[in-house]
Structure formats: C-alpha cells, structure tokens
Amino acid sequence: MxxxxxxxxxxxxxxxxxxxxxxxxxxxxxxxxxxxxxELAVEAEAAEAxxxxxxxxxxxxxxxxxxxxxxxxxxxxxxxxxxxxxxxxGAAGVAAxxxxxxxVLGANALPDDLRVASTAPSTLVxxxxxxxxxxxxxxxxxxxxxxxxxxLAIAPLADAEVAIGSxxxxxxxxxxxxxxxxxxxxxxxxxxxxxxxxxSAAQSLDVDVPAVAGFAASExxxxxxxxxxxxxxxxxxxxxxxxxxxxxxxxxxxxxxxYGPDGPVESVGSTGLAIAPGxxxxxxxxxxxxxxADAVVHVAASGAPVAAxxxxxxxxxxxxGGFDVIDPVVIGTSAVxxxxxxDEPSGLETQTGFHDTVPVLRVLSPTGGALRLAFQSGDGxxxxxQGELEAGIVTDFPLDELPAGTLAIRVEADxxxxxxxxxxxxxxxxxxxxxxxGGQARSGLSAIAVPPxxxxxxxxxxxxxxxxxxxxxxxxxxxxxxxxxxQRVEPGxxxxxxxGEQLVIGVGYRSESEVGGxxxxxxxxxxxxxxxxx
Numbered sequence: 405m406x407x408x409x410x411x412x413x414x415x416x417x418x419x420x421x422x423x424x425x426x427x428x429x430x431x432x433x434x435x436x437x438x439x440x441x442x443e444l445a446v447e448a449e450a451a452e453a454x455x456x457x458x459x460x461x462x463x464x465x466x467x468x469x470x471x472x473x474x475x476x477x478x479x480x481x482x483x484x485x486x487x488x489x490x491x492x493x494g495a496a497g498v499a500a501x502x503x504x505x506x507x508v509l510g511a512n513a514l515p516d517d518l519r520v521a522s523t524a525p526s527t528l529v530x531x532x533x534x535x536x537x538x539x540x541x542x543x544x545x546x547x548x549x550x551x552x553x554x555x556l557a558i559a560p561l562a563d564a565e566v567a568i569g570s571x572x573x574x575x576x577x578x579x580x581x582x583x584x585x586x587x588x589x590x591x592x593x594x595x596x597x598x599x600x601x602x603x604s605a606a607q608s609l610d611v612d613v614p615a616v617a618g619f620a621a622s623e624x625x626x627x628x629x630x631x632x633x634x635x636x637x638x639x640x641x642x643x644x645x646x647x648x649x650x651x652x653x654x655x656x657x658x659x660x661x662x663y664g665p666d667g668p669v670e671s672v673g674s675t676g677l678a679i680a681p682g683x684x685x686x687x688x689x690x691x692x693x694x695x696x697a698d699a700v701v702h703v704a705a706s707g708a709p710v711a712a713x714x715x716x717x718x719x720x721x722x723x724x725g726g727f728d729v730i731d732p733v734v735i736g737t738s739a740v741x742x743x744x745x746x747d748e749p750s751g752l753e754t755q756t757g758f759h760d761t762v763p764v765l766r767v768l769s770p771t772g773g774a775l776r777l778a779f780q781s782g783d784g785x786x787x788x789x790q791g792e793l794e795a796g797i798v799t800d801f802p803l804d805e806l807p808a809g810t811l812a813i814r815v816e817a818d819x820x821x822x823x824x825x826x827x828x829x830x831x832x833x834x835x836x837x838x839x840x841x842g843g844q845a846r847s848g849l850s851a852i853a854v855p856p857x858x859x860x861x862x863x864x865x866x867x868x869x870x871x872x873x874x875x876x877x878x879x880x881x882x883x884x885x886x887x888x889x890x891q892r893v894e895p896g897x898x899x900x901x902x903x904g905e906q907l908v909i910g911v912g913y914r915s916e917s918e919v920g921g922x923x924x925x926x927x928x929x930x931x932x933x934x935x936x937x938x
Contacts, residue, residue, distance in 0.1 A: 540605060542649075544715065556688070568853055578593045581684070582683065591711075594624060605623070607621070616719070622730075631711075638689050646714055647712065648679055650682070659675040662696060666797070699798065728838050730841070733841050738816045740815070742909065777816075787806065843924065852897070864908070
C-alpha cells in the first residue's frame with residue numbers, strides 16, 4: 405500500500421529523510437590522507453620488526469610487509485608510466501627539432517661521410533631509327549571537266565615527276581588517296597628511316613592540254629600544324645585549288661583562312677575540315693573565297709600535321725596563261741626569296757585582263773607593322789625600301805621598275821610576316837608564271853632534290869658578312885659577303901656544303917615560255933630520345 409501512496413504523490417514522512425541533509429553536487433576531489441599518530445606508530449613498529457623479526461614465522465609482520473610491497477610496486481608502476489609518457493613526448497620534440505634544424509642547415513651541413521646522394525633511376529629511350537618525311541603536291545588539277553559537263557568537278561591534268569635527295573637511309577614512297585574524287589590519286593608521301601641526314605624531295609609538272617599550259621616545280625613539304633601559302637587568285641579566269649594532305653596515322657582537323665586586299669575573307673565551311681589518315685582533301689578556293697584577286701591562305705591543323713599546296717591556273721578567254729604550284733612557308737619576322745627574275749616590260753600588262761603579267765612582291769602581316777626590303781643583284785647592287793603594313797591586309801608591290809635581272813629579295817619586319825614573289829615568262833610561244841616562296845636559312849651538308857625541267861639552276865644567297873667557300877656537287881665555289889650565286893645543275897640529287905654561315909637555296913627553271921621553281925626549306929629536327937624516369 406505504501407508503494408501506492410508514493411505513486412499517488414504522498415508526502416515523505418520523517419523516516420524517509422536522508423541522514424546527510426547537504427545537497428548532492430559535483431564530486432569533490434580526493435582528499436590527501438594525513439597519517440595519524442597511531443598509524444605512524446604502527447608503521448614504525450612494522451619497520452622495526454622487519455629488521456628484528458622473522459617474516460617466515462610472524463604472520464602479522466608478513467601481512468604488513470606484503471601491503472608495503474604492493475604500495476611500493478604501485479608507485480613504481482605509476483612512475484614508469486609517467487616516465488614513458490614524458491620520454492615519448494621528449495623523443496617527438498627532439499625529432500621535430502632535428503627536422504627544423506635540418507631544414508635550416510640543409511644537406512650540406514652534414515659531414516661528407518654521413519651525406520648520401522640519391523639520383524632517380526632513368527633510361528634514355530631512343531627511336532628505333534630516325535624518321536623524316538615529305539609530302540608532294542601530286543598531279544596537276546583544275547576545276548571543271550574538259551568537256552564542260554561538270555563545272556564543279558576536280559579533274560587531273562598531268563602527273564608529276566618526283567626527285568629525291570638523300571645521303572643515306574631507307575627511303576619509301578606511298579601515294580595518298582583522294583576520297584572525294586573517284587579514281588584520283590593524291591601526292592606522294594616520302595619517308596626516310598635509319599639516317600639522320602638531309603632528306604629532300606621535289607616534283608615538277610609540265611602541263612600542256614587544251615585548257616591549260618605551263619610548267620611548275622614545287623618542293624615536297626614537311627608536314628606542319630601551321631603554314632601559309634602566298635599566291636593564288638580567284639578572280640575571273642583564275643582558278644586556285646587547295647590540296648591538304650595528311651600522311652600520318654591519325655586524323656587531322658583543319659581550319660582554312662583566306663586573306664585578301666580587304667583583309668580576312670568571311671567564309672562558310674572552311675573550319676573543322678576532317679582529313680582522314682593517309683588521305684588528301686582537294687578544295688576549290690573560290691568556293692570559300694570568291695573574287696579575291698590577291699590571296700594569302702593560312703592553314704592551321706590540330707590532331708596531326710598536314711602539308712598544303714596551292715595550284716593556280718590562269719586562262720584569259722581562250723588563251724592559256726600559265727600554271728603553278730605554290731609551296732607553304734613558315735611565318736616569321738624575316739624571309740629571303742632567291743632567284744626572282746625581272747624582265748624588261750613587254751607592254752602586255754597594259755591590255756585588259758593582263759595586269760598580272762608583271763612581277764610583284766606579295767606580303768602579309770596578320771598584326772601589321774614596319775617593313776624593310778632589300779633587292780640584291782648578282783653584281784652586288786642593293787636597292788632598299790621600307791614601309792608600313794596594315795594588319796591582315798594583303799599588299800602587292802610591283803617590281804617591274806627594278807633593273808632587269810635575277811634578284812634576291814630580303815624581307816625584314818617588326819612583326820610576323822609572310823612573303824612571296826610572282827615572276828613571269830612572256831613570249832610569242834606562250835605565257836607562264838611562278839610564285840617564289842620566302843625561305844629560311846640552312847647550313848651544313850645538304851642533298852637538294854632537283855626534278856626535271858628547263859635549265860635547272862641553283863640560286864644561292866649568303867647570309868654571311870664575309871666571303872666564304874661552298875661546294876656544289878664537289879665543285880668549290882666562292883660566294884661574296886651577303887652575296888648571291890647562280891649555278892647550273894643536272895636533275896637528280898645535288899649536294900651543297902657550307903661550313904659556318906648559313907645559306908638560302910632555291911631551284912629555278914626557265915625557258916622562253918616557261919618558268920618555275922621552289923625554295924628549299926631547312927632541314928627539320930629528327931626524332932629525339934625520351935628520358936624515362938623509373
């Protein structure tokens with residue numbers, strides 16, 4: 405019943421009160437025991453007994469001794485734990501101090517006998533054999549079939565003759581395919597393995613068909629991600645075909661930009677062009693940049709490097725006006741154009757439609773800036789000029805007022821620039837033209853490919869400020885300071901050697917009604933080894 409009363413909240417009676425009326429609070433810390441006089445007396449008696457008594461027979465003494473031993477052992481264990489704890493903390497502190505001192509003093513503060521030098525193991529992996537490659541422009545092409553049935557078709561006109569210059573190694577050739585044109589083959593892809601020396605390749609085309617006549621020589625180019633083509637036109641009576649070759653084993657994406665006298669040409673379908681491995685794409689330049697009289701083409705690739713060329717055909721009514729293949733160049737602040745032929749004015753340029761039968765220098769700077777030109781003849785005469793280029797504007801400088809002869813043109817600018825020169829052949833037998841590409845210097849021993857053509861001639865320009873000796877196919881020659889030199893050669897492979905200073909070399913061809921040539925590009929670097937860290 406009492407439980408029931410408590411459950412119902414019955415008041416507590418006196419019998420239920422706590423003996424300690426103090427409230428329950430936080431526990432107090434343990435009090436330190438102070439031994440009483442009696443306890444001290446017992447401990448003294450025990451100590452005396454430990455000296456005089458027999459532990460084995462005195463049970464009370466034995467119990468007191470055991471208690472004392474237990475107390476002592478407990479204290480010793482506590483002391484060992486404290487010592488171990490502080491020893492660990494002390495070791496950590498010493499280690500931290502040692503690290504700090506080491507960071508401040510560095511490895512050189514250690515004695516030589518304690519210092520250990522460590523180098524990551526590595527292996528230099530060399531390629532099985534150096535690989536160099538060139539891609540040729542391929543057959544002569546034009547837009548439209550000869551019978552006029554298909555004005556947009558790409559039709560072949562003539563096959564190329566290819567020459568290879570090499571000083572060793574295994575050379576292989578393969579022909580690219582043109583998927584967009586049934587039955588049409590592209591240019592030759594030439595590769596050399598096993599030899600790090602110069603590889604050179606070039607081709608020539610002699611076209612003589614009812615719609616087109618002319619001669620063209622072009623270098624088989626190294627593939628690049630970025631290249632420029634100076635020349636070409638898409639105005640009435642001029643056809644320009646752009647070929648883009650991908651000789652690699654992976655696909656390439658290409659953007660094409662055409663510049664003209666009014667700046668970059670807005671076009672559709674000229675970006676993101678997919679070029680499959682081992683193939684060549686052919687484009688009618690008029691499809692992306694119609695009506696451009698003075699053109700410069702920029703080809704930028706990603707995914708894989710490519711080789712681009714332009715092929716221009718000129719027709720004035722029913723009169724054939726020539727054919728040329730234009731080689732790619734690399735943009736820079738300087739360029740040298742060897743073997744630019746200047747003829748006496750014929751008066752033909754005064755007739756309607758014949759304005760492009762005069763020699764011109766074509767330049768373009770994407771950013772604009774100051775331009776300096778030097779025209780140097782074989783007798784040492786130098787004429788200089790300078791001007792300012794507008795950004796992105798193609799500019800043609802007429803050269804017909806210069807003295808007749810063969811010139812080397814030096815181009816220097818404060819900003820990146822590309823340059824090319826048009827030279828012409830005019831006679832009663834026919835008309836032809838050629839675009840000379842701006843080139844860069846080369847040195848050492850070179851094997852220059854010389855394909856067949858009329859009166860093949862090496863045009864050599866020295867960039868040295870002193871006279872120097874060179875060798876052409878074993879024949880010693882002297883070229884003056886900053887001089888130019890011409891040397892007739894036979895088709896095939898021609899070796900040119902120079903020690904020290906660099907040369908710019910071009911190959912030119914000339915007859916009464918034909919003109920052609922190319923500037924030999926410098927040797928690109930061979931594949932190098934890769935350092936692999938283990």
